[in-house]
Amino acid sequence: xxxxxxxxxxxxxxxxxxxxxxxxxxxxxxxxxxxxxxxxxxxxxxxxxxxxxxxxxxxxxxxxxxxxxxxxxxxxxxxxxxxxxxxxxxxxxxxxxxxxxxxxxxxxxxxxxxxxxxxxxxxxxxxxxxxxxxxxxxxxxxxxxxxxxxxxxxxxxxxxxxxxxxxxxxxxxxxxxxxxxxxxxxxxxxxxxxxxxxxxxxxxxxxxxxxxxxxxxxxxxxxxxxxx
DNA sequence: CCAGACGTTGTT
DNA sequence: GTCTGG
DNA sequence: CCAGACGTTGTT
DNA sequence: GTCTGG
Numbered sequence: 088x089x090x091x092x093x094x095x096x097x098x099x100x101x102x103x104x105x106x107x108x109x110x111x112x113x114x115x116x117x118x119x120x121x122x123x124x125x126x127x128x129x130x131x132x133x134x135x136x137x138x139x140x141x142x143x144x145x146x147x148x149x150x151x152x153x154x155x156x157x158x159x160x161x162x163x164x165x166x167x168x169x170x171x172x173x174x175x176x177x178x179x180x181x182x183x184x185x186x187x188x189x190x191x192x193x194x195x196x197x198x199x200x201x202x203x204x205x206x207x208x209x210x211x212x213x214x215x216x217x218x219x220x221x222x223x224x225x226x227x228x229x230x231x232x233x234x235x236x237x238x239x240x241x242x243x244x245x246x247x248x249x250x251x252x253x254x255x256x257x258x259x260x261x262x263x264x265x266x267x268x269x270x271x272x273x274x275x276x277x278x279x280x281x282x283x284x285x286x287x288x289x290x291x292x293x294x295x296x297x298x299x300x301x302x303x304x305x306x307x308x309x310x311x312x313x314x315x
Numbered sequence: 316c317c318a319g320a321c322g323t324t325g326t327t
Numbered sequence: 328g329t330c331t332g333g
Numbered sequence: 334c335c336a337g338a339c340g341t342t343g344t345t
Numbered sequence: 346g347t348c349t350g351g
Contacts, residue, residue: 089334090323090324090334090335091334091335092334118333120332120333120334120335121333121334122331122332122333123332123333146321146346147346148321148346148347149321159321159322160322160330161320161321161322161323162322162323162324162334163321163322163323164322164323164334165322165323165324165334166322166323167322167323174321174322175320175321175346175347175348176321176322177321177322178347179346179347193334194334195334196334196335200335203334203335205334205335241323241324252324252325253324253325254323254324254325296335297334297335297336298333298335298336299332299333299335299336299337300332300333301333302333
């Protein structure tokens with residue numbers, strides 16, 4: 088899965104996009120959920136772009152009431168990387184609408200419903216990294232309304248995350264950012280695979296994360312049960 | 316032809 | 328059970 | 334992703 | 346918009 092993320096470390100200076108050389112005001116966020124805005128880097132007609140978009144891809148063909156944004160009722164905040172070409176909601180974005188979803192950690196849950204335990208998954212020093220994503224742009228017929236949105240690709244969990252869940256987001260190493268964003272690169276499947284496992288770390292955080300509107304450093308405080 | 320779907324994760 | 332809001 | 338709502342008439 | 350099912 089990957090249905091909750093943080094973007095809480097200033098990205099300045101990280102990565103070839105400098106996360107990115109097109110600067111936008113960065114929002115320090117510890118608890119980003121589907122439906123909210125998340126930060127991406129992409130190319131639009133070849134030109135680099137860096138912005139916030141809705142997390143949960145709304146296809147360009149979605150229907151909407153007059154003067155309203157569309158309501159897309161299928162969960163599209165994740166897309167299975169193995170089946171992209173068979174999915175009407177994502178297929179059309181593969182050629183020219185790839186993006187990097189820029190975060191510095193994500194959450195995974197263990198346990199039964201009603202007793203869900205959130206875990207925080209991140210890299211050494213909480214450093215920022217990029218997930219493979221796809222974006223789309225919906226516009227109203229009269230062109231007055233626009234909705235740019237994205238999805239995070241998932242894959243079978245690797246050795247580390249497998250202890251928590253069966254699926255995980257596709258993490259791109261820096262040396263693959265350009266290959267993923269390159270429209271000319273039809274061999275996108277290879278870009279998503281291979282490479283070393285990133286040196287992920289993980290710990291349990293408190294149930295504070297599950298509260299509506301939870302935000303701030305408390306979201307990633309390591310839970311210490313009993314003493315310590 | 317028209318109508319309806321278009322999805323994920325984690326399930327019983 | 329299913330949808331909405333965060 | 335999880336948590337919380339899920340409703341009407343007629344109102345303080 | 347495009348595909349599938351009837």
